[in-house]
Amino acid sequence: MAAFKVDWSELPKELLGSILQRLPIVDNIRFGAVCTSWNSVSSDKSYRPLAPQLPWMMLPYKVGQEGKETRKFLNLAHKKIYQMKLPKEIRHSRCVGSSFGWLVILDAFCCVLLMNPFSGAIIHLPPTETLPDVLGVHVSESSGEIDHYMIRRYGPNRECSISPGRLRVGLMSKAIVTADPLVDSNYMVIAIGFSGLVFCKAGADSWTQLDRTMISSKGSCEDILYFNGLLYVLNAYGDIMVWDLNELPLNKAKEVDPPFGATSLTRPQPYGNWFIWKRYLAESSGDLLQVLLWFRERDGKRNVYTSASCGIYRLDLSTKTWIEVESLGDSVLFLGRNSAISLSTRNFPECRENSIYFAEHFWKGWLEDDPNVDQQNLGFFSLEERRFVKYYYYALKRIKPPLIWVVPNFM
Known part of the structure; x- marks a missing residue:
């Protein structure tokens, strides 16, 4: 009796997609490496995972390796570290947020962008010079790259020049994305910065500031959370202010x-x-x-x-x-x-x-x-x-x- 042979590369796409949706992330990676047809299924955005994924931890780079395009990730399920090559924008960058698998990155020139470290996708956000208290940007004539920013700190008449590297440390302390940009085109990015709270809508060409007076009177911003269509802002005393993101412009808040x-x-x-x-x-x-x-x-x-x-x-x-x-x-x-x-x-x-x-x-x-x-x-x-x-x-x-x-x- 002749042996029955199966060409696994010719399995129906729908069947492969159904299998892919049920795999953990490590097996998902291996799935796409089997053959060309399996890789095309793994790249199809319609086959999103059916179950939630266990988060990985992106570990910090070692001193002296800031310019590399690789980062290490801890897979908590297997207690194993994987080294991954990321887009070049990760070099000399600082991560200030993580939502729906997207990192909010301040790159080497302190430009704000969204990066998916697993797919390599990049979404550029409004220019840094449109943020409150960032007065302008100076581009080097020789290199064509950003040389320094002019910012306002500690009062209306306190202007100073600052390098992208120094600004990157204090520009934003935390940022969140309200929805997966590939699922909901109405997402917003909201950040705690040295100017208070700022936000931008998808496709916007500039950042917008919330009421800084209201925030500062309640203490510094300790944390932010998007929950049930509302933006919750936690201060250093544990009190919470809330904004309704459906009521634009976001200029009214109430205390919880x-x-x-x-x-x-x-x-x-x-x-x-x-x-x-x-x-x-x-x-x-x-x-x-x-x-x-x-x-x-x-x-x-x-x-x-x-x-x-x-x-x-x-x-x-x-x-x-x-x-x-x-x-x-x-x-x-x-x-x-x-x-x-x-x-x-x-x-x-x-x-x-x-x-x-x-x-x-x-x-x-x-x-x-x-x-x-x-x-x-x-x-x-x-x-x-x-x-x-x-x-x-x-x-x-x-x-x-x-x-x-x-x-x-x-x-």
């Missing part, structure tokens, strides 16, 4: 009631000299959450495993109160200075449920420029055990760019 400062905070046990190091906004299972990262001194030292804790509070809109959250159930949060992602461990059993995975570097000492720092412990906080647990060790002295959670998106 009640002010978070009126909430009686439960300090971590055992009691001690605790202070709030960082606040985050997040959404989980339809609830608006505020996450507090606590630290304290112990024996004159600060260490994440003996001197750190977390508190989570949920906004109850019916009673207008902040309620402390004792458990996230089977949910898991991925938090960082540039992203907030909520997933269910029913889809990702390799993650610890009822936990918060941080894209923060927790070092042995406390100061980032401490010459004795020789390891970076990445940790998650278990709400059940009320303690931090190391989930990965990354040997790198002095992390300068932030760690970034990014959801794999090949579209």
Whole structure:
């Protein structure tokens, strides 16, 4: 009896697409490398993954490698690091946000753009010189490249010249995208900058500023979140202002009631000299959450495993109160200075449920420029055990760019 042979390259496109939609991201990459016909299916944007993807962590470059076009990514599921070649715009860049698999990048010349690190797609955003307090740009006659910017700082009459490299550090601290640009053409990009909050709509040729007076009177911007069509802005005191993105121009805001400062905070046990190091906004299972990262001194030292804790509070809109959250159930949060992602461990059993995975570097000492720092412990906080647990060790002295959670998106 003759053996039955199958030409896998000739399988129907619809069947291959159905298989592709159910694969994890690493197998998705391998899928496209099988043959030409399989690669054409993997490149078809109509076959988007059916299930959510576990975020990867983009690791910082080593000192002296800022000009390279490669970045390393930690695959949390396999606890394996992959090195990927990215578009040339990644060289000497700074990432200030991650949404829907897109990075918000300030490139070598401090131009703002969206980059998909998995597909290599680039979307250029309005010029930096259209941002508030950026007065102009000077282009070198010899190279044709941006040489410096003129900006206004610390008052109406304080103008100064600044290089793209220096401006890149302080221009934006965080940026979010309200929707996947390839799915929704009405997306917006919103950023916290040295001028307060700024935003641009898809296709706009300039940036627009929100009411800086209203923001500054409530303290500095600590975090921002797009949730149910609303922009939530968290200040350093834990209070939240909200804008309706459907009401343009965005010149009216209201304060979320009640002010978070009126909430009686439960300090971590055992009691001690605790202070709030960082606040985050997040959404989980339809609830608006505020996450507090606590630290304290112990024996004159600060260490994440003996001197750190977390508190989570949920906004109850019916009673207008902040309620402390004792458990996230089977949910898991991925938090960082540039992203907030909520997933269910029913889809990702390799993650610890009822936990918060941080894209923060927790070092042995406390100061980032401490010459004795020789390891970076990445940790998650278990709400059940009320303690931090190391989930990965990354040997790198002095992390300068932030760690970034990014959801794999090949579209």
